[in-house]
Amino acid sequence: MTSMPFYVSPEQLMKDRADYARKGIARGRSVVVLGYDRGILFVAENPSRALHKVSEIYDRIAFAAVGKYNEFENLRVAGVRYADLRGYSYDRIDVTARGLANAYAQTLGTVFTQESKPYEVEIVVAEVGQGPDDDQIYRLTYDGSVADEHGFVAMGGAGDAIEAALKQRWTPGMSLGEALTLAVELLGKDPAGGPDRTLAPTQLEVAVLDRERPRRTFRRIGGGLLAALLNHDSQVTDAPVVDDATPGHHGTLTGETLTGDAPRDATTNPQTQRPTSQEQGHDGSEGQG
Amino acid sequence: MSLGPDAGRLPAAYLATGSSSFTEFIGAHAPQLLPSRRPLPSGSFEAPHGTTIVSATFAGGVVMAGDRRATMGNIIANRDMEKVFAADEYSAVGIAGTAGIAIELVKLFQVELEHYEKIEGALLSLEGKANRLASMIRANLAMAMQGLSVVPLFAGYDLERGAGRIFSYDVTGGCYEERDHHSVGSGSLFARGALKKLWRSGLPTDDAVRVAVEAIYDAADDDSATGGPDVGRRIWPTVAVVDQDGVRFLGDDELRAVVERVIDQRQDNPGGAR
Numbered sequence: 229m230t231s232m233p234f235y236v237s238p239e240q241l242m243k244d245r246a247d248y249a250r251k252g253i254a255r256g257r258s259v260v261v262l263g264y265d266r267g268i269l270f271v272a273e274n275p276s277r278a279l280h281k282v283s284e285i286y287d288r289i290a291f292a293a294v295g296k297y298n299e300f301e302n303l304r305v306a307g308v309r310y311a312d313l314r315g316y317s318y319d320r321i322d323v324t325a326r327g328l329a330n331a332y333a334q335t336l337g338t339v340f341t342q343e344s345k346p347y348e349v350e351i352v353v354a355e356v357g358q359g360p361d362d363d364q365i366y367r368l369t370y371d372g373s374v375a376d377e378h379g380f381v382a383m384g385g386a387g388d389a390i391e392a393a394l395k396q397r398w399t400p401g402m403s404l405g406e407a408l409t410l411a412v413e414l415l416g417k418d419p420a421g422g423p424d425r426t427l428a429p430t431q432l433e434v435a436v437l438d439r440e441r442p443r444r445t446f447r448r449i450g451g452g453l454l455a456a457l458l459n460h461d462s463q464v465t466d467a468p469v470v471d472d473a474t475p476g477h478h479g480t481l482t483g484e485t486l487t488g489d490a491p492r493d494a495t496t497n498p499q500t501q502r503p504t505s506q507e508q509g510h511d512g513s514e515g516q517g
Numbered sequence: 518m519s520l521g522p523d524a525g526r527l528p529a530a531y532l533a534t535g536s537s538s539f540t541e542f543i544g545a546h547a548p549q550l551l552p553s554r555r556p557l558p559s560g561s562f563e564a565p566h567g568t569t570i571v572s573a574t575f576a577g578g579v580v581m582a583g584d585r586r587a588t589m590g591n592i593i594a595n596r597d598m599e600k601v602f603a604a605d606e607y608s609a610v611g612i613a614g615t616a617g618i619a620i621e622l623v624k625l626f627q628v629e630l631e632h633y634e635k636i637e638g639a640l641l642s643l644e645g646k647a648n649r650l651a652s653m654i655r656a657n658l659a660m661a662m663q664g665l666s667v668v669p670l671f672a673g674y675d676l677e678r679g680a681g682r683i684f685s686y687d688v689t690g691g692c693y694e695e696r697d698h699h700s701v702g703s704g705s706l707f708a709r710g711a712l713k714k715l716w717r718s719g720l721p722t723d724d725a726v727r728v729a730v731e732a733i734y735d736a737a738d739d740d741s742a743t744g745g746p747d748v749g750r751r752i753w754p755t756v757a758v759v760d761q762d763g764v765r766f767l768g769d770d771e772l773r774a775v776v777e778r779v780i781d782q783r784q785d786n787p788g789g790a791r
Contacts, residue, residue, distance in 0.1 A: 284635055302532055302534065305532075306532045308635050310527060312632050315628070316539075316624065330525065475607075475674070475679075475762070476640070477638075478606065479634075
């Protein structure tokens with residue numbers, strides 16, 4: 229008896245790999261990235277407080293992913309290393325989402341064609357600009373293709389259905405509260421046509437790139453602030469400009485400072501830099517000497 | 518360099534699992550960026566040196582101040598250099614020694630702390646930060662032997678204890694916690710004397726700032742390499758306050774008021790406050 233020939237056409241090989249990756253990604257819960265008036269919003273259905281799907285990469289750049297956690301976590305760490313090394317050897321403003329998206333695309337593309345198993349991930353690299361027109365959102369898929377998206381992206385199991393709905397309902401200049409409510413409503417829809425779910429704040433991972441902030445613009449949104457933003461009866465439609473007053477890590481805004489004035493002011497906000505010359509009234513650059 | 522199939526892809530070191538230390542990452546991937554990994558020229562040469570840094574605790578935090586002068590032999594190389602930096606949200610680092618290498622180390626230390634924060638999603642403890650800085654100074658020993666030494670002073674707000682703490686270093690990377698107050702650099706002998714006489718436990722923030730400025734003034738009074746407040750050019754010492762709200766640098770107007778009071782009180786009384 230002769231064995232079967234081992235020839236597989238390149239088309240078949242790539243198709244098999246793509247199907248494999250797509251299947252892996254479709255199993256996961258979705259992530260929505262969308263622009264709002266003051267920045268870019270990331271919403272993921274993710275009950276875990278520790279294993280993040282959305283993360284900070286650099287001052288104005290963030291990362292969101294769906295798929296296999298160990299694979300996208302690996303890419304996230306690589307992105308932070310890429311950005312920090314670039315910022316250290318050039319300058320902070322020379323770190324761009326476009327450069328990072330290219331590096332990710334090359335990496336995903338090489339892994340897809342050359343390694344035995346493609347990455348089962350889909351990622352978004354977003355950079356908040358000075359105005360809404362300068363915002364950049366790049367979507368990268370498992371095979372290394374890049375798409376420059378305008379306004380919104382949805383990825384994961386229900387990604388296509390959510391994106392179709394966003395096309396109808398997303399408008400530029402939405403407030404944070406409106407954009408968040410829309411994203412959460414769409415994440416709760418069942419693509420198979422079942423009844424809608426109402427997602428509680430504890431099932432959500434929410435973060436923003438806030439263009440008004442100096443230097444590091446990425447903040448997670450949680451606690452009372454997230455509940456207030458989702459609640460239509462509350463007057464809260466935007467995140468506060470100052471961080472929480474409690475000493476500690478200020479990566480998350482919980483809205484503690486919504487009432488009264490915060491002791492933390494803008495000068496403590498740019499975490500590792502001297503105040504700029506406008507604030508300080510003299511040259512505060514670091515590199516001299 | 519030929520363009521292989523992997524051109525443009527992130528090198529394997531980026532995707533390697535393990536360290537959340539930026540220094541370890543570039544040590545493996547781009548060692549030429551670390552000051553300690555560069556080949557050293559033989560012989561000695563002159564480079565600008567930074568001088569005096571003082572730090573003092575107060576109720577609920579710590580203040581750090583530095584003069585603005587850098588000297589090269591008998592020449593003033595720079596009269597408005599910044600030598601006190603925010604290392605991260607809750608700590609400040611001041612540097613004495615070879616200015617070029619010291620500033621490079623501070624930049625590296627700032628990235629190191631932010632890198633850890635992004636990868637781990639948490640802040641390092643204050644001791645953790647102090648120990649990271651110690652290992653960076655330790656790696657610099659070969660340069661220190663050639664006269665390119667860097668001696669930092671590290672101060673921060675300890676979130677666990679709710680108090681300010683000060684750490685000093687030697688060229689071999691020894692890290693020592695200091696009680697109450699400390700000073701490093703060429704004018705530190707005089708500054709320490711002033712701190713010893715003026716510092717009280719539980720000082721309010723404003724008084725701690727004044728004590729730090731007095732100490733810098735006394736250092737500049739007796740050490741030619743330390744610059745005093747320059748009224749004509751409006752160059753004041755750099756003063757950072759670290760407390761539970763984070764690191765805050767005093768603005769020029771605030772500093773001018775403090776400095777002018779110190780100068781006024783020293784008219785016909787060169788010894789200053791006591």
